[in-house]
Amino acid sequence: xxxxxxxxxxxxxxxxxxxxxxxxxxxxxxxxxxxxxxxxxxxxxxxxxxxxxxxxxxxxxxxxxxxxxxxxxxxxxxxxxxxxxxxxxxxxxxxxxxxxxxxxxxxxxxxxxxxxxxxxxxxxxxxxxxxxxxxxxxxxxxxxxxxxxxxxxxxxxxxxxxxxxxxxxxxxxxxxxxxxxxxxxxxxxxxxxxxxxxxxxxxxxxxxxxxxxxxxxxxxxxxxxxxxxxxxxxxxxxxxxxxxxxxxxxxxxxxxxxxxxxxxxxxxxxxxxxxxxxxxxxxxxxxxxxxxxxxxxxxxxxxxxx
Numbered sequence: 001x002x003x004x005x006x007x008x009x010x011x012x013x014x015x016x017x018x019x020x021x022x023x024x025x026x027x028x029x030x031x032x033x034x035x036x037x038x039x040x041x042x043x044x045x046x047x048x049x050x051x052x053x054x055x056x057x058x059x060x061x062x063x064x065x066x067x068x069x070x071x072x073x074x075x076x077x078x079x080x081x082x083x084x085x086x087x088x089x090x091x092x093x094x095x096x097x098x099x100x101x102x103x104x105x106x107x108x109x110x111x112x113x114x115x116x117x118x119x120x121x122x123x124x125x126x127x128x129x130x131x132x133x134x135x136x137x138x139x140x141x142x143x144x145x146x147x148x149x150x151x152x153x154x155x156x157x158x159x160x161x162x163x164x165x166x167x168x169x170x171x172x173x174x175x176x177x178x179x180x181x182x183x184x185x186x187x188x189x190x191x192x193x194x195x196x197x198x199x200x201x202x203x204x205x206x207x208x209x210x211x212x213x214x215x216x217x218x219x220x221x222x223x224x225x226x227x228x229x230x231x232x233x234x235x236x237x238x239x240x241x242x243x244x245x246x247x248x249x250x251x252x253x254x255x256x257x258x259x260x261x262x263x264x265x266x267x268x269x270x271x272x273x274x275x276x277x278x279x280x281x282x283x284x285x286x287x288x289x290x291x292x293x294x295x296x297x298x299x300x301x302x303x304x305x306x
Contacts, residue, residue, distance in 0.1 A: 026244035040229030058207025059223035091198025097171025110265035116165030141287035147280025
């Protein structure tokens with residue numbers, strides 16, 4: 001009896017000590033997910049240059065969709081037209097965001113592509129705001145992007161190169177809006193799985209057409225491991241992190257992704273970054289954090305008034 005009591009006490013003490021430890025390491029999972037995304041973007045550069053962005057992205061989406069479907073096993077035959085319409089809409093937004101982002105990485109420094117993409121969620125977070133102090137965050141972010149666009153007194157990005165980063169930002173906006181609707185219709189990971197399948201189908205004709213039906217083994221291998229880095233591993237790590245920390249804290253940690261992109265671009269792609277560009281990166285990170293924290297405060301004040 002005493003041994004059983006001691007065992008229960010030890011188990012209880014272990015659980016109490018493990019909770020703070022679990023919460024302490026949760027941000028590490030969030031950071032690891034961002035590192036995986038940016039590392040995948042950096043490592044995909046040579047493949048997209050050699051084989052093209054569209055066909056490589058299509059293959060990556062195919063591998064990710066098949067892998068996730070094998071794990072989740074969604075009941076696809078039971079979904080209604082409403083389910084599939086939502087999945088196709090979200091999948092199309094995800095495909096647009098992904099294609100534009102990886103094409104942007106081909107044309108501009110990684111940190112710049114990520115920084116411009118972040119203008120999308122910052123705009124969503126501050127849309128409809130009437131307080132001038134919150135409207136300063138998009139302005140702050142744009143100022144950071146302008147600093148990132150210059151190096152040694154020269155513009156490093158041409159106007160035509162802005163099309164794809166901006167397209168990625170717009171795709172992210174659509175993804176944020178549509179993801180809420182999909183989350184209400186599907187259970188668990190079924191919505192993500194269905195949208196990935198839809199994204200692979202939507203990009204399929206373009207991928208097959210531009211590849212000429214010829215898919216080299218090297219491209220298949222590269223697309224497979226890139227699919228692991230983006231989006232499979234990041235999503236698993238994000239789920240683990242969100243189970244151990246609040247959504248608000250998670251959002252603040254995720255705002256550091258432009259800084260991680262700058263580090264990955266410098267270390268993996270040997271992309272130089274000047275002091276002014278470091279300041280620009282910090283401006284975008286600060287604007288994102290400000291928008292997230294401001295949104296949390298606004299939500300709290302509304303609940304108090306209700």
